[in-house]
Structure formats: C-alpha cells, structure tokens
Amino acid sequence: xxxxxxxxxxxxxxxxxxxxxxxxxxxxxxxxxxxxxxxxxxxxxxxxxxxxxxxxxxxxxxxxxxxxxxxxxxxxxxxxxxxxxxxxxxxxxxxxxxxxxxxxxxxxxxxxxxxxxxxxxxxxxxxxxxxxxxxxxxxxxxxxxxxxxxxxxxxxxxxxxxxxxxxxxxxxxxxxxxxxxxxxxxxxxxxxxxxxxxxxxxxxxxxxxxxxxxxxxxxxxxxxxxxxxxxxxxxxxxxxxxxxxxxxxxxxxxxxxxxxxxxx
Ligand code: NDP
Numbered sequence: 001x002x003x004x005x006x007x008x009x010x011x012x013x014x015x016x017x018x019x020x021x022x023x024x025x026x027x028x029x030x031x032x033x034x035x036x037x038x039x040x041x042x043x044x045x046x047x048x049x050x051x052x053x054x055x056x057x058x059x060x061x062x063x064x065x066x067x068x069x070x071x072x073x074x075x076x077x078x079x080x081x082x083x084x085x086x087x088x089x090x091x092x093x094x095x096x097x098x099x100x101x102x103x104x105x106x107x108x109x110x111x112x113x114x115x116x117x118x119x120x121x122x123x124x125x126x127x128x129x130x131x132x133x134x135x136x137x138x139x140x141x142x143x144x145x146x147x148x149x150x151x152x153x154x155x156x157x158x159x160x161x162x163x164x165x166x167x168x169x170x171x172x173x174x175x176x177x178x179x180x181x182x183x184x185x186x187x188x189x190x191x192x193x194x195x196x197x198x199x200x201x202x203x204x205x206x207x208x209x210x211x212x213x214x215x216x217x218x219x220x221x222x223x224x225x226x227x228x229x230x231x232x233x234x235x236x237x238x239x240x241x242x243x244x245x246x247x248x249x250x251x252x253x254x255x256x257x258x259x260x261x262x263x264x
Contacts, residue, residue, distance in 0.1 A: 007254070017043065019048070022044055023047075025109060036113055045071055079099075120175045134177075159204070161204070162206055190255075191253060209258065
C-alpha cells in the first residue's frame with residue numbers, strides 16, 4: 001500500500017462531524033451495547049446514520065436503541081441485531097446479512113469493536129479454552145462477519161471497514177496472552193483486506209487503537225486504576241466517525257490512534 005501525501009496529513013482525531021455527515025449511510029457497530037461501541041453508535045446516530053446495533057446482550061442493545069430514539073426528530077431509527085460472536089454459526093451470520101440486505105440493501109460502514117479481554121496471566125498458565133474463546137471472538141468472528149458482509153459493502157458507493165486494535169496489538173506485553181495475540185491478528189486482517197480491496201472496490205479498510213478508555217474492559221484489566229483519570233469513550237468518537245464516514249475518503253490500509261501521544 002502506498003499512502004498518498006494527502007492521506008498522510010489525515011488526522012481523524014481532529015475531526016468534528018457535521019450534523020448530517022452520515023445521512024443516508026447504514027453503519028453496523030459490533031459490541032454496540034456498552035463502552036466505546038455504545039458511544040460511537042450514539043454519535044453516528046446524531047450525525048444522521050442508520051445505525052445497526054450488534055451485540056450479545058439484547059437488554060443493552062435495547063437501551064442504546066432507546067437512547068437513539070430519544071435524540072429526537074430527524075434521527076433515523078436504529079436496528080438491533082442480537083448476535084453472540086462466540087456461539088454464532090453460519091446460519092446466524094446468514095440471517096444477519098439477510099436482515100441487513102432486506103432493510104438497507106447495502107452497508108456503508110462496519111465497525112469491528114466487540115472484543116473479549118480473557119485473562120491476564122503468563123503463557124505458562126494461560127487456560128487453553130480461554131485462549132480459543134478470545135481468538136474466536138476477537139479474530140475469527142470479525143473475519144467471518146466481514147466475509148459475509150462484503151457483498152453488501154460492495155453494494156455501497158463509499159464503504160468503510162474499521163477494525164479495533166490496542167497498544168498490545170503491535171508490541172507484545174507480558175501477561176496479555178490471547179488478547180495481545182488476537183490484536184496482532186486483527187492488525188494482519190486489516191492489512192490483508194485493505195490490500196485486497198485497494199484499487200478494486202470503493203471499500204476502505206483501516207484500524208484504530210482507542211488508547212486507555214474508561215470502560216468495563218479497562219476496569220477488568222486495571223481494577224485498581226482511578227477511573228476519573230481515564231478519557232471517556234464519548235471523548236474519542238470523532239476519530240471513529242472520521243474513519244467510518246466520508247471524511248476518510250482515499251484513506252485505506254492505515255492504523256490510527258484515537259488519542260494524542262502523551263508528552264514526555
Ligand atoms: P467493553 O467491554 O466495554 O465492550 C466490549 C463490547 O464487546 C461489549 O459491548 C460486549 O458485549 C461486546 N462483546 C464481547 N463479547 C461479545 C460476543 N461474544 N458477542 C458479541 N459482542 C460481544 O470494552 P471497550 O468498549 O473498552 O472495548 C471496545 C474495543 O476497544 C475492544 O475491541 C477493545 O479491545 C478495544 N480497546 C479498548 C481499550 C480500553 O482502554 N477500553 C484499550 C484498547 C483497545 P456485552 O456488553 O454484552 O458484554
């Protein structure tokens with residue numbers, strides 16, 4: 001991939017979405033019921049997107065659906081797609097694809113946000129079934145969902161796929177086990193898909209590392225950390241919207257950080 005000079009200047013974290021930036025765009029968010037997925041889904045809706053909320057806990061998805069409905073007139077109604085990425089089989093993926101095809105006829109954006117942390121322990125001690133679960137949800141399910149949805153992404157004039165990485169997705173760290181390995185794999189999946197789609201389709205494929213964010217997953221990883229010291233998911237959505245929408249036209253195969261590096 002050869003990013004152009006203008007694409008090298010692109011800084012998603014500086015992006016402030018316009019009111020109707022996503023008008024007429026159908027965007028699917030995995031893990032939309034909580035954390036970063038919820039915050040991005042709400043801001044996509046505020047920017048006019050038809051948001052497809054995918055997740056495993058229907059109660060949480062219904063909560064986000066209701067929050068979107070309360071945003072007021074002019075905000076398109078969201079749809080809910082219950083899918084447990086750990087247990088889903090081929091027929092479930094086909095049903096999801098069919099539901100999206102019937103309602104929207106295409107897909108303009110796909111955010112792979114759902115993930116499992118697993119356990120933090122040494123490779124020595126890592127429980128094999130947990131390793132497999134984490135790899136399945138974080139990597140295999142993202143691959144299968146993407147593969148299933150590619151025809152609908154190709155039906156869009158201007159489609160985006162955004163994967164989610166982590167600081168441990170490029171540099172391994174002791175005790176981060178399957179989570180770190182899975183994020184390396186997702187970085188690879190992004191590069192392969194970006195290379196395959198570049199030049200041959202209007203689909204662009206990028207990856208974002210949100211950095212430290214105040215969510216349940218972060219609490220699980222760092223239980224004694226002061227929550228107030230962490231940025232909220234709501235403060236980082238600009239980067240996501242830039243990469244999921246028209247602002248990132250021409251940008252593919254790139255990795256972005258949602259937060260500015262710390263000084264010093
Ligand atoms: P959360 O734990 O708050 O959210 C994770 C989401 O994934 C939840 O909505 C969860 O659903 C969903 N999910 C988990 N397992 C499944 C499954 N089997 N099927 C469907 N959905 C599932 O974490 P964050 O918001 O922090 O994480 C979002 C992304 O950001 C992840 O990819 C994470 O790796 C990444 N990230 C986060 C960082 C942070 O500091 N928070 C740092 C670096 C990366 P449910 O609510 O039902 O459990």
